[in-house]
Amino acid sequence: MLGPFIPGSRGTFMLDGVSIALAVVLPVLAFSIFQIKVRRNVAVHGWIQKLLGVLLLVTVILFEIDIRINGWVTQASASPYFATLVFPVLYVHLFFAVSTALLWTYTLTLALRRPPRLDGGDDLTKRHRLFGRLTALFTFTTAITGWTFYWLAFIA
Numbered sequence: 001m002l003g004p005f006i007p008g009s010r011g012t013f014m015l016d017g018v019s020i021a022l023a024v025v026l027p028v029l030a031f032s033i034f035q036i037k038v039r040r041n042v043a044v045h046g047w048i049q050k051l052l053g054v055l056l057l058v059t060v061i062l063f064e065i066d067i068r069i070n071g072w073v074t075q076a077s078a079s080p081y082f083a084t085l086v087f088p089v090l091y092v093h094l095f096f097a098v099s100t101a102l103l104w105t106y107t108l109t110l111a112l113r114r115p116p117r118l119d120g121g122d123d124l125t126k127r128h129r130l131f132g133r134l135t136a137l138f139t140f141t142t143a144i145t146g147w148t149f150y151w152l153a154f155i156a
Contacts, residue, residue, distance in 0.1 A: 010075040011154035014066035019150045021059055022143040028052060029139060033132075040118055046111065053108050060101065076153035086153045093145035100142045103135040 005016035028048060036045035076082055107128060110116075116125035 006155075009154050010078060011072070011150065012066055012070050012075070014063055014070075015072065015150065015154060018059060018063050019147060022146060025052065025056070026140060026143055029136060033136060042115060042118060046115065049108065049111070053104055056101075056104065072153070079153050079156050081152045081156055086149070089145065089149045089152055093142065093149045096138055096142040096145050100135065100138040103131060103138055107131040107135045 005013050005020070009016050011019075029052065032045050032048035032052070035041040035048065076086055079086060110124060110128045110131065114124060116128040120126060120129060
C-alpha cells in the first residue's frame with residue numbers, strides 16, 4: 001500500500017489522489033463548458049470532454065482496485081465521525097457518483113453518435129445539452145460529497 005499523498009491523511013495514495021484530481025477536473029470541465037457556451041468551439045469542447053471521460057474512467061477503475069485491495073474502513077475508523085456521519089455521507093456520495101458515471105456515459109455516447117449542432121435545432125442536440133448540464137451538475141455534486149466524505153473519514 002502506498003502511503004498517503006496528503007499530509008495528515010489516513011487515506012491511501014489513491015484516495016488522496018482522487019480527492020486532488022476532482023479539484024483539477026472541475027476547472028477543466030468549466031473551461032470546456034466555456035468553450036462551447038461562449039466561444040462556440042465544438043472541437044475544443046469535444047476534445048476536452050473525451051479526454052475527461054477517458055481519464056475519469058481510468059481513475060475510477062484504479063480507485064476501485066485500490067479500495068478492493070486496501071479497503072478504507074480501517075483507516076476511517078479513527079475518525080470521530082465514523083459511527084455517525086461517515087456512512088450516511090458515503091451513501092449520498094455514492095448516489096451522485098454512480099449517477100454521474102451513467103450520465104457521463106450517456107452524454108458522451110450521444111455526442112459520439114453524431115456531434116451536436118451549434119444551432120441546437122435537432123432533438124439529439126437538445127438531449128445532449130440537457131444531459132450535459134445534468135452531467136456537469138452531478139460531477140460538481142459528486143466532488144462536493146466526495147470531499148465531504150473524504151474529510152469526515154480520513155482527515156478529521
